[in-house]
Amino acid sequence: xxxxxxxxxxxxxxxxxxxxxxxxxxxxxxxxxxxALNLVKGMYQMNAVGLAANxxxxxxxxxxxDPAWLYGKKLPxxxxxxxxxxxGEEIYSSPEGCLSLPDVGVHVGRFRNVxxxxxxxxxxxxxxxxDNSLLSSVxxxxxxxxxxxxxxxxxxxxxxxxxxxxxxxxx
Numbered sequence: 032x033x034x035x036x037x038x039x040x041x042x043x044x045x046x047x048x049x050x051x052x053x054x055x056x057x058x059x060x061x062x063x064x065x066x067a068l069n070l071v072k073g074m075y076q077m078n079a080v081g082l083a084a085n086x087x088x089x090x091x092x093x094x095x096x097d098p099a100w101l102y103g104k105k106l107p108x109x110x111x112x113x114x115x116x117x118x119g120e121e122i123y124s125s126p127e128g129c130l131s132l133p134d135v136g137v138h139v140g141r142f143r144n145v146x147x148x149x150x151x152x153x154x155x156x157x158x159x160x161x162d163n164s165l166l167s168s169v170x171x172x173x174x175x176x177x178x179x180x181x182x183x184x185x186x187x188x189x190x191x192x193x194x195x196x197x198x199x200x201x202x
Contacts, residue, residue: 032073032087036131041196049131050179053085053092056111059154063091067109067152071095075105079130081169083176086131094173098165108159110149113174116158119144125168127182132192139185141171 033039035048056063066089074082074095081096092112099106121143128136145167146160161167172182183190183201192199 032069032089034073034077034130035086035088036133037192037194038133039195042194042199045131045194048088049085049176049181051085051090052179053083053177054090055092056150059111059150059152063093063111064152066091067093067095067111071097071107071109074107075100077130080165081173082130083173085176085179092177094177096166096169096173098169101165109152110147110173111151113147113149113170113177115142115145115171115174116148117146118142119162123163125165127168127172129172129182131176132181132183135183135192137182137186137190139168139172139182140187141168141185143167145170147174 037045070082070084080098080100084091084093094113095107095109097105097107119142122140123143124138124140126136127139144162146158147170148158151157190201192201
């Protein structure tokens with residue numbers, strides 16, 4: 032598995048590999064557990080707080096996250112088929128980076144409060160309710176990836192992004 036970035040992909044490759052709706056998982060197999068644990072391992076190796084499967088070239092609805100990593104702890108969360116089932120009305124702006132967009136830092140508007148339902152490594156359904164923390168932003172960022180969206184898609188102003196073959200103005 033190799034991380035897909037704007038720096039190692041053409042504009043067309045990048046969009047075809049990252050901008051699609053991932054496929055839900057019907058049941059958690061041993062192979063999927065191994066894939067998920069490798070995703071967690073890769074997330075830590077890249078010193079990140081989140082990683083979506085499609086960033087690594089996989090088409091399944093799977094992400095790993097661990098906001099505690101910023102504070103020197105390891106509390107990984109593996110999520111199959113995560114979805115935001117409720118959110119508050121209040122939006123706040125917070126700084127975000129993205130492994131697929133190295134050297135890009137943006138302020139993105141996110142819901143302050145979210146409720147996310149997902150399937151864990153054990154095949155059971157779980158719900159996370161987060162109110163106003165880094166976890167809320169990371170959840171939304173990774174779920175966006177799984178839905179084919181990037182943090183730059185949420186910017187109100189135009190931006191310039193360099194790919195292996197071109198410079199693109201978006202926004």
